[in-house]
Amino acid sequence: MPAEEFVAGWVSGALGLVLGHPFDTIKVLGFFKGMSFPIASIALVNSVLFGVYSNVLLALTTTPHQERWTHPPVYMDVFIAGCLGGFVQAYCLAPFDLIKVRLQNQTEPRAQLGSPRPRYRGPLHCMTSILQNEGPQGLFRGSGTLMLRDTPTLGIYFVSYEWLCRYYTPKDQNPNSATVLVAGGCAGIASWVTATPLDVIKCRMQMDGLKGRVYHGLLDCMVSSVQQEGPQVFFRGLIINSARAFPVNAVTFLSYEYLLRWWG
Numbered sequence: 001m002p003a004e005e006f007v008a009g010w011v012s013g014a015l016g017l018v019l020g021h022p023f024d025t026i027k028v029l030g031f032f033k034g035m036s037f038p039i040a041s042i043a044l045v046n047s048v049l050f051g052v053y054s055n056v057l058l059a060l061t062t063t064p065h066q067e068r069w070t071h072p073p074v075y076m077d078v079f080i081a082g083c084l085g086g087f088v089q090a091y092c093l094a095p096f097d098l099i100k101v102r103l104q105n106q107t108e109p110r111a112q113l114g115s116p117r118p119r120y121r122g123p124l125h126c127m128t129s130i131l132q133n134e135g136p137q138g139l140f141r142g143s144g145t146l147m148l149r150d151t152p153t154l155g156i157y158f159v160s161y162e163w164l165c166r167y168y169t170p171k172d173q174n175p176n177s178a179t180v181l182v183a184g185g186c187a188g189i190a191s192w193v194t195a196t197p198l199d200v201i202k203c204r205m206q207m208d209g210l211k212g213r214v215y216h217g218l219l220d221c222m223v224s225s226v227q228q229e230g231p232q233v234f235f236r237g238l239i240i241n242s243a244r245a246f247p248v249n250a251v252t253f254l255s256y257e258y259l260l261r262w263w264g
């Protein structure tokens with residue numbers, strides 16, 4: 001099993017998150033200031049995603065990554081490999097994502113004199129509190145919805161990337177850097193646009209349980225969200241998700257492709 005895809009996925013995920021960090025920091029109002037938590041989570045999850053994707057694609061096509069542009073795989077194989085990568089990544093992402101969402105939705109101001117203390121003091125404190133109050137399964141709250149969100153959308157992610165690269169690249173050539181940047185950025189947007197409706201629901205389910213249970217499952221959460229806020233609820237955060245997705249995924253794919261070419 002080629003391991004370089006995992007390493008390239010880790011490094012490219014780390015580089016992508018440096019660009020995405022300002023967006024995440026805005027969203028979490030400073031609670032998420034340090035880089036260590038995102039590096040540990042996003043880069044690791046990206047490594048799993050790209051590692052699983054490449055190895056599944058290799059198993060389906062028997063074409064090594066060095067020959068992927070000269071012997072391109074069929075889109076159905078790309079989609080299946082992407083979906084499987086998304087499914088596995090969702091499982092690894094679940095606890096990290098829950099911590100991020102809990103910190104993000106904390107409304108108490110940070111350590112201001114006279115104001116109520118925030119529930120969580122940082123990622124580690126958030127994790128230990130969840131373990132204490134909700135048990136180990138609490139860390140996987142909303143993980144089913146996360147899997148439903150990531151399985152098809154990561155298939156879409158890799159298919160859009162492949163399609164755009166092939167469209168703008170002459171036959172039998174490797175895509176150039178500009179093509180990889182644009183295709184990576186657009187693939188990121190395509191995946192986030194399709195992921196946003198379930199992302200909204202996932203976040204609500206991850207917040208559920210903090211002050212007692214509100215929703216009886218995914219469907220109930222969807223129905224009551226639409227009843228209370230209308231169908232536009234599914235597009236909450238679409239603009240910021242897309243604005244973040246372009247630079248993050250442009251850099252992620254560029255560094256991933258270059259690392260793999262450099263390793264031969």
Ligand SMILES: CN(C)C(=N)NCCC[C@H](N)C(=O)O
Nearest residue numbers: 150153157191192195245248
């Ligand atoms: C849930 N979706 C849409 C995705 N995970 N899409 C792939 C992009 C991954 C990248 N690390 C990012 O955070 O944009």
